[in-house]
Amino acid sequence: MIRVKITPNNKQSQLQYIREISGVNINKCIQCTKCSAGCPASARMDILPHEIIRLLQLGQVEKIFHSKSIWNCASCFVCTERCPRNIDIARLIEAIRLTIIRQPGKSKFKPDDVPGIIDDKMPQQVLVSGFRKYNR
Ligand code: SF4
Ligand code: SF4
Structure with a gap:
């Protein structure tokens, strides 16, 4: 049997979906900003990587969905390498992109x-x- 997962379209379930498909524990973030300091794409971002994590912690997914940062991330993994809490931020951002484009009509x-x-x-x-x- 083929199981089809429907991408959620309300704020709370979108957040849960991002956490689920990324496997990242956003609560481990201590807002040290090391990820943003090393990000080569930060000049083209309106919300920096550490701010993305903070907004997720606060459940404010809408702001992130409308941010250009998600699409300017180069998936270079510098942020992931620099994080002292072993948070895979690059993977988290990829999960956010997938959550957006998997919504019907969004691609x-x-x-x-x-x-x-x-x-x-x-x-x-x-x-x-x-x-x-x-x-x-
Ligand atoms: S480097 Fe890690 S702990 Fe520090 S702000 Fe970024 S995600 Fe949070
Ligand atoms: S993976 Fe994206 S957010 Fe992380 S350092 Fe690279 S460009 Fe910046």
Whole structure:
């Protein structure tokens, strides 16, 4: 039997969904800001990585969903490496992106768009990363 998981669309269950698919315990964060200090994409962020964690702790997912930071994160894992509490922030941000694009009608990147933008030499990873990052 195929089990289909429906992405939640209310604030509380979205937060729970992010926690579940990321496996990250946001309560371990001590707001030391080491993640933000090392982030190479911070200049293009309106909410810094440590602030994303704080907003999640406060249950304010809406602010994060409307932030450009989520889409400017380069998934470089510097934040994850620097965190003294072993919080995988890069994974958490990826979970936030997935939560947004898995909502019905939220992805602007359609399967029909794909053939026109790929060529045979393009690594599959580029396609998958592009799908995740440039759909908004
Ligand atoms: S480095 Fe870790 S503990 Fe420090 S603010 Fe970032 S997530 Fe929180
Ligand atoms: S993974 Fe994203 S948030 Fe973390 S340091 Fe890299 S660009 Fe910044």
